[in-house]
Amino acid sequence: MLHKIGLEEHFAIPETLGCSEKYFPKEVWPKFSKHILDLMEIRINQMDENGMEMMILSLNSPAIQAIYDRKEAVEVAKKANDIMAEAIAKNPKRFRGFAALPMQDPDAAIMELHRSVKELGCVGVLVNGYSQIDSQDEYKYLDDPIYRPFWAEVEKLDVPFYMHPREPMPCNSKMLAGHPWLDGAAWSFGVETATHTLRLMCSGIFDEFPNLKYILGHLGETLPFCIWRTANRIRKENRGIPAKRALPEYMEQNMWLTTSGQFRTAALWNTIMEFGADRILFATDFPFEEVKDACVWFDNCSISENDRVKIGRDNIIKLFNLT
Amino acid sequence: MLHKIGLEEHFAIPETLGCSEKYFPKEVWPKFSKHILDLMEIRINQMDENGMEMMILSLNSPAIQAIYDRKEAVEVAKKANDIMAEAIAKNPKRFRGFAALPMQDPDAAIMELHRSVKELGCVGVLVNGYSQIDSQDEYKYLDDPIYRPFWAEVEKLDVPFYMHPREPMPCNSKMLAGHPWLDGAAWSFGVETATHTLRLMCSGIFDEFPNLKYILGHLGETLPFCIWRTANRIRKENRGIPAKRALPEYMEQNMWLTTSGQFRTAALWNTIMEFGADRILFATDFPFEEVKDACVWFDNCSISENDRVKIGRDNIIKLFNLT
Amino acid sequence: MLHKIGLEEHFAIPETLGCSEKYFPKEVWPKFSKHILDLMEIRINQMDENGMEMMILSLNSPAIQAIYDRKEAVEVAKKANDIMAEAIAKNPKRFRGFAALPMQDPDAAIMELHRSVKELGCVGVLVNGYSQIDSQDEYKYLDDPIYRPFWAEVEKLDVPFYMHPREPMPCNSKMLAGHPWLDGAAWSFGVETATHTLRLMCSGIFDEFPNLKYILGHLGETLPFCIWRTANRIRKENRGIPAKRALPEYMEQNMWLTTSGQFRTAALWNTIMEFGADRILFATDFPFEEVKDACVWFDNCSISENDRVKIGRDNIIKLFNLT
Amino acid sequence: MLHKIGLEEHFAIPETLGCSEKYFPKEVWPKFSKHILDLMEIRINQMDENGMEMMILSLNSPAIQAIYDRKEAVEVAKKANDIMAEAIAKNPKRFRGFAALPMQDPDAAIMELHRSVKELGCVGVLVNGYSQIDSQDEYKYLDDPIYRPFWAEVEKLDVPFYMHPREPMPCNSKMLAGHPWLDGAAWSFGVETATHTLRLMCSGIFDEFPNLKYILGHLGETLPFCIWRTANRIRKENRGIPAKRALPEYMEQNMWLTTSGQFRTAALWNTIMEFGADRILFATDFPFEEVKDACVWFDNCSISENDRVKIGRDNIIKLFNLT
């Protein structure tokens, strides 16, 4: 279809480029790094060739979340947001953006959130999972009490929050010892991000801020497949969980799921069967995935044309109030 | 439907009963412990009431896998297998069994495997994930080279291997800190067991032993939903993975997936869409799940009557050569 | 779910009661005739017991469409609409109505359409297929040129049109000779109504009146399953078909499909896969089907809770502008 | 996939070629007529290019069924079967065949059935619906009592019977008056063939001959979508139907459904959800459909690789005992 809008479309700035290097074979890296840095011709050409009207841009991963020095995190986030805003200003019909935020410093994160939305025109915020704080080895998940004011502000500003994957802390990924091919997008991204999302749901965040709009990539990081079982077990042994409602209700009412990197029709159908097509949004995960691969699959997968238009465009316009 | 056969139907012996206590609210524990110890009336009554002809029994989890003392592990495994064999002998039309094995001692495991299959008539083997060895803190996954002779023997005996969940090592579950409601079947079982299975596939086990028959519970522990993405990423950056084929091929050709604890039609359809109904087997996860809940769901879920008979019975008879 | 709204909920008046008698075994008729005549307690009790907030009422079939005398048709239609309006006035929160129209006389049909919508408050119009005109043996389908002004008026008033089944003319049902069990809802209703709908699409009605809102019962009378094939054949040999677009586009953009009498999850999924959940509306086909059968199925079928609310209520409120 | 076997793959002989002319625009006819007459290079080239190992051939439609002169019907059937047998003998690894039968003369039909299977090596029989007998206007459906000995013989020989579409008798297709674009494969084929199949099921044929193997093309001619409703209505008002069982049971146990001309994934899923993948067989409907269209769709549609191999090949080998 034409006029698709993509929701997980990354760029990098020189300060964050290195984060992505490990995910690419050496021979591919020069081409990749050129693609991810580009916010002009290369990207727009690919969009034109594949029927994408707009990308809602976001910084690569983990980027800011891995800069444990608070001050540096704040500065790099600002710089990234400024560069992104500039690119959007040059092509306002083709780009919008998610703010990157220095979650190491919750107050600064709130300030940068404000600045990004109110001054730079960001339409949402994307955070790459937990953030390291003050040292390489300290980290906090977003269900930590220090983030309650942040969530309050996200709800108040009424902008969608995108929970993007990053790799687990080394201390949390020993299960994969000896199997580096399972690092990152192949496997550990999904475990980390689904777990983080479960922590948030269980912590009662969505009871406290019932209007949060929360986006997950990769068709929900396996949660559409297994959330029934998780909820079924918790119903039987709740062990004092703070969440007031059954977990699937938060997914039904607060979450949207994108197709980034999950170009698979069976998984898409599982997701539609659990949450309905209104909750699904198109995304490519460029440049970690090819725009073309995402688009050829999406344009031809066995869903109704009505749902294709909704997932590929209309749901996104509605969720982000794009005009 | 009548004459269903169940594939993940646990019992305990006094030595392993304690393993399951933590999963139950105190007020439920007396009833539960009575159910899991019973290998006679209670169980058969429940089967009769719900159209189950046969249970293929297995010990609870982690049981043997958590007995780090090798000698004790060998003894308790033998005792459990003997008790199970006795129960089967009393009701040979209603019970068959999976052997429990002391994987702490690979040679002893092979010997007990032989004894269980050849002398006791076990139709398969069920292992609860990794095993602790010699101390609480040492453990090995089954892709470890010390287990190659074991896999060779399983293939040679041509009996199905059931990879049953257990909780991650404490050092592997810090991601859930502060969220005990996500322990066990609610979440960490699935992560642990899917990861273990991926380790096995990636290690080349199924290239070396191409006739292994490998069973996963819980509709594949999320792998039907996400294996395409894992394979897609590995195809792009293989990082020297030993596996010779794409991971989904092992699932198509070496694996069977049971419905234990995943009484959810959308997930069942995802699994059928990825691997076909021939690869799906009925199971309840009794007594952690109610026989009735499993059966009412399965008897009424929206699949063809032809597939219901296959999943509920015929596939199992064929896979296990039951007569 | 609570607060369901039903879209194909029939009543009869003494003048039309006889039309339905043939569909019922003698022993059931007294109870049935009581149910279909009732527009008060019996009906509301059934709704209350099954979570239905509202029925959008319609006369039984073929009723007016089989009264070949124009004048009589006009009178009976008026009487039926008046009786219905009275019932709605007594329970405005529980009932709305589709107008019955004397299509034998296109001008009178337009006048009654106006009166029903503007004076009686009808929210749509329901016609039982072709109408016999002037004699038992003359009949016209609604793609006949004499009905173009009628369609223009329906579009202008912006009220949904429900194409309800009736049996084929005797001269059109000889294929079933000797097989009376295939008459009516069992088989010939569907063939007749799907064919009539295809005639309308092929005739270019939806090109001329692109804002028509057209409703089909019984999940689209098999069209979701086979419209691709019909369109594929017409694309290859169009033989001068007047329709300007591919037939599925009319279904995507002009049609809504109800669950009346088709309480089957696989067919519902086929319909969602072809047209999306926004196009599907709840209906029971009471009293030809039991309210309870329709509701128990719908409340439990394997769709997302989000879609259940849309299909069961929200889509209908939106389509009919109910307030 | 490679090595696909096709089940509805037509040829013509000069005597039957004219039957197909009306379905093609004039400019396409020369190419089409060359294709349908060819039983050598053209066909095998197309198979090679699209991964088809074998075609099970059948005569075009209506062919023999429309030759109302009994003697001529017998002769043309014999000739067609002989020509087909010769082509098979030249390429036994690429072709097998369905016998064409002169159903106008039930005794002769049985004799030709015997000769075809026993002497010519036909693996099944394909009949194009009802047959005209003795005059243009007389016709009999296959539930007529005169065909009981024929069905007995089919069951005894244990060869599958393929019910192929033909157009309704003119007296049975007045519903389409003025809409020639709905004739044939676009619409009336399906109505006719589904109705004929319902007649057979209702008549009790499958009770009398419970081992009949009955094949329907076009994914079951809409029956997978609507048979639940038909059965539901008959359960409520059976009106003395001879069939002893619910109609879906005959479909589950006696029928197989092919993909001919229905290259649509949503309809395929509906069919799998109702009858399971074991009951589905690959077919193209060549040369009315392109081999390439059928194969590109089938090779890429969203089903499991395991089911693809079954539907595309293994189910067919099993059903026809191909070696």
Ligand SMILES: [Zn+2]
């Ligand atoms: Zn990404």
Ligand SMILES: [Zn+2]
């Ligand atoms: Zn278990």
Ligand SMILES: [Zn+2]
């Ligand atoms: Zn009705």
Ligand SMILES: [Zn+2]
């Ligand atoms: Zn054909």
